[in-house]
Amino acid sequence: MIEEQKLIEIIPSELVAKVRDMFVEQYRLVQIGCTKLPDRIEINYSFDKNYQFINYRLILANDKVEVPSVSSVYWNALFYENEIHDLFGLNIVGIVLDFKGTFYETKEKYAFATCPPPIEPVIKTTPVVNIKEKGKPQ
Amino acid sequence: MVLKSLFSKPATYMYPLLTREPMVGSRGSIVNHVDQCSYCTLCQKKCPTDAIVVDREKKTWAIDSMRCITCNACVDVCPKSCLEMLTTYSSSKTAAELSR
Amino acid sequence: MTLAFLIMIQNLVLFLIGFPALAALILAGVPNNNFRNRLVWVFGLIILVVSVVLVVGFGSISSEMLSFHSKALEKVMFYGEWVMSLLILVLSIKHKKLAPLFLVVIQTSLLTWFELGYGHQLEAANNLFVDKLSLVMALIIGVIGSLICIYAVGYMKEFHEKQHPEIKDRRALFFFILFFFLSAMFGIVFSNNLMWLFFFWEVTTLSSFLLIGYKQNEESINNAFRAVFMNLFGGVFFAMAIIYLFLTTNTIELNQMLGLGGLVMLPVVFLSIAGMTKAAQMPFSSWLLGAMVAPTPVSALLHSSTMVKAGVYLLIRVAPLLGGTLAGLLVACVGGVTFIITSFIAISQSDAKKVLAYSTIANLGLIVMCSGIGTPAAIWAAILLVIFHAIAKGLLFLSVGVVEHKLHSRDIESMDNLIIKMPRLAWMLLVGMAGMFLAPFGMLISKWAVLKALVDANPGLTVVLIYGSAATLFFWVKWMGKILAVVQPEKTDETGISRSEWTALYALVTATIAVCLTFPLISRLMIEPFVFGSSTATTILTRGNSLIMIIMMGFVILFRFSLPKKDEGERIVETYLSGLNVDQRNAYSAPLGATKSFISKNYYLSKYFGEKNLSSIGVATSWLIVMLLIGSSLPWLV
């Protein structure tokens, strides 16, 4: 029952060509998603055609690497790319409509640029209790 | 359809003149039957919104109704089964009532 | 009527015709701008006073024939016509315009043949006459005309010195033509001899031609030739009318022709066509739009308040003969088509002068329609329209002229915030617009009268008025709204408007309101006796209704003074902008991190009321009607 999911790793220089091939083959761009890992950054370009799921994984060594935009091929990619720029602080060049960091006006810039901290129990803050409902509700 | 509605009884349930019997299993608010409670703090740990404060020493258990998202996590986890999900929802408060 | 009385009238009439011409010659001879300007003030005021004196002093007369004769004057006219034709001929050749050339040749040869062949028999018993309609027209020409001349002093100074330094300063010529034109206008309304009338008619054509081309750039020259072509077209019909009239009935007098009744249908139809060209009715309307390239006083004086009124004046004159005939119905149809089509087109225009021009054509159409109907009630309505329209439209043109100089644009869309930028001018524009269509003001009273006249005479034609008025409402109100809407704070700056301009504007504002308040009086003293032959209270607007209108007028005037001047305890908040306001009142935070101001433009609905489609429909329809009109008169030829 588990669907088959193809995963292909690629490097930045082949990205646009690969994506263009998918476009020519009339694949639908399902999503572009980014993952920050301690040692690298992955960007997933997912495509679908007749329930065939193909994922290209672009691997970046760090967030300084320039990523070419695929929005000139898939117009809708611009939304994903702007999002990635705003959350991960990646340098994506050539987005057809570049929001220049105003896609999400977050309190914290590039919130996802930091990698998850080493696993440890989450310290919970002490809640401020306004109403004390002891036992039963009033 | 419109005319039919005009001449038939409206679908309105006349709350607050009438109150509907809450559905069985409806998630309304959490109550702790404190007498059975062992103050194990498991519910405090499991609460995703930190709404529950348990003090082992002082033997107090409190829930902030303005934080509880009625997810039922505490009820599920309670080893003593003293937590109960009531079907009645917790009431709203004015700012004055809250600060009191 | 005593003889002395008659002589006095005759002298005043001759003064009004002669004095402006004399003034024109003097002005042309003064090289100094300042001195000339002062003279314009003086001459303008003289004309104004004399015309008022004539009307106030002799308003009680019903109709007087003036058997003024002057061989010398007739010679002047004969040669004058030749000179004018020659001038047009030369200019046409110079600018390689074949069509006007062709027409001027036809017209001149026709007339020369006629005058040379029958010249000795062309004796009119009464060359001039005065009646209530002439007096009303004279008052319009005298008051509005002189005010516009005074306005032109300040306007043309600004025009040449600040706005258009590239255009050659030919103000001496400008004022010469302007005053000469006034002379001709007086001539038109007082002439009984059709030859004289025709001469003055041609003078106005020439004046208009020269003034449209005043800027002497390609556009204005082209438009000038288009105007002269169409007016000459009318002129040819005018000439044919006179010739036919003389050949068949041996008369060249207006009053005699009118007395002949239905026997002279062909000249009446031809005169109507001439009137329609001058009044820029639909197949011939394009020249008036082109005329808007001229400086604003020209647009105001020639192309809205007076010269085009000469066209409808002629139609009103022949209206009793048109009434109830097929030809009359067709004339009414031309007016109707013009009214409705141009009202629609005005919706799609954002150039203020073009809107005014279209509205002018539309209202002239309404007058033409009334003349075509020709019942007393309709004629009454037509004269009311002439009066109210002349004043309000003059005011509007003059205000727009000043606004254009201050804003460097006459696009309606650039008039945002005008109410705080130039409050006095904005109020003048508002009064003018209200005067054009709003309830207690003049034009609405007239339209009301038109509607009532139509219902009785020909209910079918009401449909034109009804739909056209709806469109009228739309384009005026949206313009009013534009002026009133305040989207951002701005400074008031109303400096740099000359005294002459303010004088004319204030006078016209006063006049607009005054005629509305006194119209029952005007109607009873001047129009009803002319139309109905006696001063009986009309059934159209009863006294009660007039009273109500005046009450409404009071409310509206009250409005101007009820605007709060100081804080009355309201809290001022920002405009609702979907919660996106940033600090200034009209700014919001837009996508891409920008801060933008919202922009509100009016609707133009150009897809539906576009100029191109509608005017071609209008021109085609009206050509068809004009053809039918000519055809309908042909049986008389046989």
Next chain:
Amino acid sequence: MSNRTIIPFGPQHPVLPEPIHLDLVMEDELVVEAIPRIGWVHRGLEKLVEKKDFLEMTYVAERICGICSFIHGLTYCHGIEQIMNIEVPIRAHFLRTLWSELSRIHSHLLWLGLVADAFGFESLFMHSWRIREKVLDIIEATTGGRVIFGSAKVGGTRRDIDNEMLKRIIAQVTEIEKEMKEISQTFLNDYSVQQRLKGVGILSKADANMLGAVGPMLRASGINQDMRKLNYAAYGHIDWEPVMAQDGDCFARVEVRVGELFQATDMIRQVIEKMPEGPVDVKVTGSPNGEFFARTEQPRGEVIYYLKGNGSKNLERMRVRTPTFANIPAITKILPGIQLADVPMMLLTIDPCISCTER
């Protein structure tokens, strides 16, 4: 001189239940340009994986959106189950399908109401929502919540439905179906409704595919794609075919959703008839290690969860791409050229769920 009006449309605007902004550039009322702006609902909840363990994240997933709450939870659980190779009891699969379809009905009725409101048909809005309340009653009776179900769980479901209740549901669904027929008549046959919907906002088949549209938006443009065909939950056990329309205009999108209402009632009947007995959950031990793109069909279309774990309690990455996010490019492309009056309706025909979109 151009007569272009520029107005800010949203975020606070009565026709928009949720904050989204469109910078509309118009000539008269014709939209010539529309630039979207979002970000008012961005909370950054994907980042919560660092603070909450993978089981707690179910609560977060369910609260990504209050309308498709259950399917969010389901998709999340589905993804985790795939990574951890958990065999979910078959009854749980059937229950998940049942709740999915109930939430589809409630969502579509809600949407039909809103779109009716957007084209100014207030009574239709009222009637749609009146019927929706009956669906909510079923949902509340079975899950304890009206909109946040809270019944998804890694390894199964948190609640079971007893068979007597299931029978009652069938009866209730039949009744609801009857009432839905009435309103769907109005949606599909009323002259004034058709006038507003037909030919407005046409999205061609090619555009729909290349702009990455999903769900009813895609199906209304004549592309047969429905993630339920991936046979997650119990969709492999029942007979159904995706609802399609060809025209790609607003009317087609209404048609598809109305069709799906009846498809859903049909599915509910099948599910209840075929519902096997057995437990509804399994115990989950260990932590997820691996990655998976979980795809399911929400009322609004395909949702995709990318989950990546490294063997600890907390996931390394959770990424949610919701159907509305995928549909925004399409709507941006078709907005220019329509009338201002159609803007709210157009926006609604993608059934926007901004809180999903921005997470």
Next chain:
Amino acid sequence: MTYLAKSPWIIHYDATSCNGCDIEVLACLTPMYDVERFGIINTGNPKHADIFLITGSVNEQNVKVVENIYNQMPNPKVVVAIGICATSGGIFRECYNVLGGVDKVIPVDVYVPGCAVRPEAIIDGVVKAIGVLEEKHTQMKKGAAKS
């Protein structure tokens, strides 16, 4: 008793909420609950509204919007925080982009808990809000009388 109590008009804004509470607010207007019985109208325009129903945990971008709407409402006005997110930030309290609770931005008069809030609870909340509204009206009148 003032007429404010008989015709409280509401405006609703979704400030970073999950939709759950929003649709329940809308549901209040629909046949089942029909708050128009109490004269309540959802105006959607701050300038007409008396009661501001606000849902969601309020993110950075929303601060200005919420303030704008609040400022554009005529006095007396009441703010009702609907749902746990609006009262305390709820499950999203720890997210990097939310402020957690409406009272961080504008003064809240009534807190209505629930996730999602039940329509009955919203009606209760609005009834409470009407009480506050009348109180504020008397204060406003006093203030006006003084000055």
Next chain:
Amino acid sequence: MADCYVINRELIAMVSIIMGLLYLVLGPLFGGLVTGLDRRISARMQGRFGPPILQPFYDVLKLFEKEQIVVRRSQNVYVYFYLLFIVFTGVLFFMGEDLLLVIFSLTLAAIFFVLAGYKGGSPFSIIGAERELLQMMAYEPMVLMMAVGMYMATKSFYVGDIVTSPAMPIMLLPGIFIGLTYVLTIKLRKSPFDLSTSHHGHQELVKGITTEYSGPALALIEIAHFYEVPFLVGFVFLFFGSHWLLGLLVCAAVYFLEILIDNTFARTKWQFMVAASWVVAAIFGFGNIIILSLLG
């Protein structure tokens, strides 16, 4: 005979003044009640219970209790004059004055309302104002045709004469009656033609023209709407001349029809509205006039 005539005239004058005064007092009460009934019936049609019948009055009274906020200080003056002219129109109508005058006065009032929209200066109120103008453009022809038709049927433009005429104008003016009922939907701001400002909140223009008006000013707008109802219904009544019982019945029926239409149609776009009302006016209104003029 002459005496009798004089008395008659005095009587008529007195009656008309009394009618005018009655309208001043009862007009808004009637309008408010009708609006309240309207809201209740609409709610029932939507399967809801609905607000109390007196709700419109509560709303207005509440608005007077609110603070006055404005964008521009001068904006409320337009509302005052809108109300003033609406009342003026109504008084003219009930005093039996000239129907055309009534229509012109109504137009003037409506224009003040439109200008109020422009003066509000927010994008939504300005678009609302433009749409209101489109609405006026749509209904104006038909309303004028009604006056023309009335004149052709009763030989008088005076409301007073029309309601006392023994003839039933509707016998001669069935087309105009249909047309008027059609445009009444626009004038009463009912769906499908509630383009410029809707009674219901959920519209793309927020609240259209009234977006920037609040508190007491909004209350005045509401009162003006109340004042509008009696004479709009009165237009319908005119078709029955002196047959007042039948007239009242038909008025009620027409108003009910309007509510029904309100609840069974989607809001149209302005293109359709203008085109449809012009075509209806041309076919039913103008057609009727032409037929009458051919017959007469």
